[in-house]
Amino acid sequence: MGAEAVGVVLAAGMGTRVGADGNKAYLPLDGRSMLVWSLDTLARVPEIARTVLVFRQGESELARTTVGRELANAAVEFVEGGPTRHASEYAMLRHLEADIEAGAVDAVVIHDAARPLADAAMFATALALAREFGGALPALPVNGLARVTERGVETVPGSLVRVQTPQAFRARELLDAYRRAERDGFEGTDTSSCIERYTDVAVRTFPGSAANLKVTYAGDIGIAHRLLRERNRSAGPR
Incomplete structure (x- = not known):
């Protein structure tokens, strides 16, 4: 059997900005806890063998x-x-x-x-690019930014992007980067920052999705609930 x-x-984050009493990952959205939607999507990606x-x-x-x-039927491994x-x-x-060290897990x-x-396609794209190039993440262009200068308000030029998840990486490089970060006492803001600091991997970007909403504030809950309900109605019975 090849590498998997x-x-x-x-789901280890806090929920203060969203207004949750506990962990926002367990907030109900269209009949399921928020974290379960992502677990269910992973189960639908044939290229991903373990969750x-x-x-x-x-x-x-x-x-x-x-x-x-x-x-109930998902094979999920739990890590604190x-x-x-x-x-x-x-x-x-x-x-x-x-x-990872045995070569059983490659990404x-x-x-x-x-x-x-x-959606499942985003996970599959991230994985395919990571296996080919070493790392990959979805990103959306950020438009309409401005800055105040002595000449007044100016539009910010350039190609700024907003990074999303899923982010995917080759497993050996990822493990090595985190081992080196542990020795140095370095903590990255996200996974790619650690990869970029400690490896030669050139992380590739691919188009993110405006629908890939991050539930951060209280108002996001209603939006995510509505989008999930519309998507699930289109997909039919689960």
């Missing part, structure tokens, strides 16, 4: 109960996260470490639970 890809959903859920410290029972109730995104990702990599696709609308 692993899909990872990060890992990184849960917040102290939420093991909540994570397992939620997935067991809402996605750390106090930061970087620490959670490193905990996930330590969980996969032996398989890792990492996704935020707060983006429940990413």
Whole structure:
């Protein structure tokens, strides 16, 4: 059997800005907890053989109960996260470490639970590009930016982008980068920042999607709920 890809959903973050009493990843959206939508999408990507859920410290029972109730037939591996995104990702990599070193896992696709609308094609594209080039992430152009100068308000030129998830990377380079970051005490803002600091991988971008909404503020909940309901009606029964 050849090397396999692993899909990872990060659900270890806080929910203060969205107004959640606990972890926003468990907010209900169209009949399911937010994190379950991403787990379900990963299960529909043939190229991804294993799925890992990184849960917040102290939420093991909540994570397992939620997935067991809402996605009963899914084979999900559970990993306790750390106090930061970087620490959670490193905990996930330590969980996969032996398989990465043995060559059984060749690529890792990492996704935020707060983006429940990413579709299967986006995961497959990220994975294919990562396997070919080493790393890949979706990005959207940011238009209409301006700055205030002594001459007044000016439009900002250039090609600024807004990065999304899923982000995918070859597993060996990813593990090596996080090991080196651990030795240096470095914590990246996202996965690609650690890859770019410690490897020669040129991370490729591909077109993101405006529908790949990140649920950050209270108003985002209603939007995500409506978009999921419309998408699921179009797709038919689950």
